[in-house]
């Protein structure tokens with residue numbers, strides 16, 4: 001019997017010819033990521049060495065990444081002091097992959113890792129953050145662990161007692177219609193699987209839609225697999241992965257790629273027809289409470305949030321900007337945009353998206369987790385409803401248990417910002433990014449965000465449906481090329 | 485024997501167990517004050533109305549969401565035990581690592597105030613006179629539990645490694 005992607009990775013990480021789901025292993029770790037909760041990891045790490053007479057040294061300072069993102073710049077003296085403690089530890093231990101609060105290289109950990117080339121296909125990555133699942137987008141086995149477990153990784157360089165997870169194969173075929181984005185695929189999937197449907201399993205993504213998808217889109221899919229309880233998501237690496245690692249992440253060389261065996265054993269196979277997918281909304285207060293947009297139409301919202309490790313990337317900002325261009329955020333709606341990293345922020349500045357957002361009335365915030373977890377910025381009032389491109393809508397998630405959070409794609413969030421109520425992005429006009437007659441920016445590569453034919457007021461659902469297919473492809477490709 | 489102090493439904497997230505706004509507090513000695521901060525139960529805990537050793541009984545997928553370990557340590561601090569139909573992966577691992585007493589019991593039926601006892605691989609509800617099977621921990625995890633948590637377990641390994649090198 002062949003091996004799944006994750007079985008193959010774990011076989012390599014433990015130097016075995018073959019492993020299978022259920023085996024208990026102690027794989028070597030290639031990258032260990034923490035953020036501000038590194039403060040607790042340090043505490044537990046020191047505890048391990050307490051009374052041993054040994055000096056507490058991490059196993060390999062080059063394999064540890066620490067990124068400040070959850071509360072940046074610090075919202076309280078307590079956080080600032082935690083950050084200082086981590087900074088001192090980083091210096092003492094010689095940890096090199098450290099991203100402090102900076103406008104040139106800061107951002108959310110799940111964007112910083114990929115864009116800096118820290119995650120390589122075929123490797124084992126752990127992080128003290130549940131959305132560490134994201135990095136499966138690059139073909140790594142990447143999953144979240146707790147702080148004490150991370151302390152043991154720092155000490156030993158391996159994870160103890162990992163059970164090889166079973167794998168659910170998800171096959172996505174067809175071109176995404178206009179206005180439908182990778183987020184809609186994964187919301188649909190989480191709705192199907194339920195919040196615990198993939199518990200202790202890995203979700204492996206296949207199909208033509210995935211092959212055509214940018215790494216940015218794949219990160220969205222893998223990011224949210226944890227919302228179905230999955231240990232991780234993974235996309236078998238391909239030419240796009242290499243393109244991303246060499247292009248965006250600036251790597252000179254990329255390791256030999258491998259995929260799952262053709263006769264790998266899967267626990268379950270799920271097929272999704274992307275061409276028939278509609279925009280999806282996760283209703284409060286669970287992520288698996290997913291319905292097609294029609295069920296949410298007209299729900300008034302007071303806050304729109306575009307950003308996070310799920311949908312704060314350039315593709316998302318492009319999609320939102322194309323909708324917001326020349327329009328205004330409805331009065332009574334607070335729209336917050338927080339790019340996933342400083343690099344993305346700068347790219348969005350160059351492309352004019354930031355200007356578009358600000359002119360529309362949105363507040364563009366510094367890169368980081370921002371309002372996503374409700375500790376720092378953008379907290380909701382009692383009774384508020386928010387529509388966010390983030391990944392969680394649990395009670396209290398945006399800082400207030402008496403508020404409601406709905407989740408959607410960036411396109412749906414932007415369309416809803418304009419109307420002040422949850423709005424189907426397929427029903428709004430989209431700005432033309434390409435050399436349009438008038439003032440279009442000297443198009444660099446090609447149009448990036450797309451674009452319905454400009455003239456039709458784009459109300460006609462039929463013509464869109466027809467126009468959707470041929471357009472869906474170009475939408476993604478230029479988005480890729482647009483990145484440098 | 486101890487009482488069910490809190491009965492919860494399915495998919496209780498770590499945002500409910502330990503709200504994100506308290507995440508700057510990390511030490512196991514300090515996290516208990518914020519356990520279930522947005523529920524009335526928090527006041528009961530702080531008023532010492534919940535006896536140590538009491539049970540929290542929940543439906544499926546307890547501890548889903550964020551990997552914050554505070555969600556496990558804040559319960560340990562009050563000496564609470566959690567019985568759920570099943571647990572989210574990271575929460576379960578964290579509980580084992582920090583020594584939170586947790587029991588997987590897919591058939592559990594209990595109400596607040598019921599008296600429960602854990603005996604011979606079963607949860608016995610003394611109030612309703614029914615008993616429910618416990619799913620045993622995988623051996624690999626049991627080794628960490630037996631060591632008293634991951635810190636002593638890892639300490640042993642660190643010392644062993646030193647001995648070898």
Ligand code: SF4
Pocket residue numbers: 069070108109110129131308309310368369372373390391
């Ligand atoms: S953006 Fe939100 S989900 Fe992502 S790492 Fe930050 S807090 Fe977690």
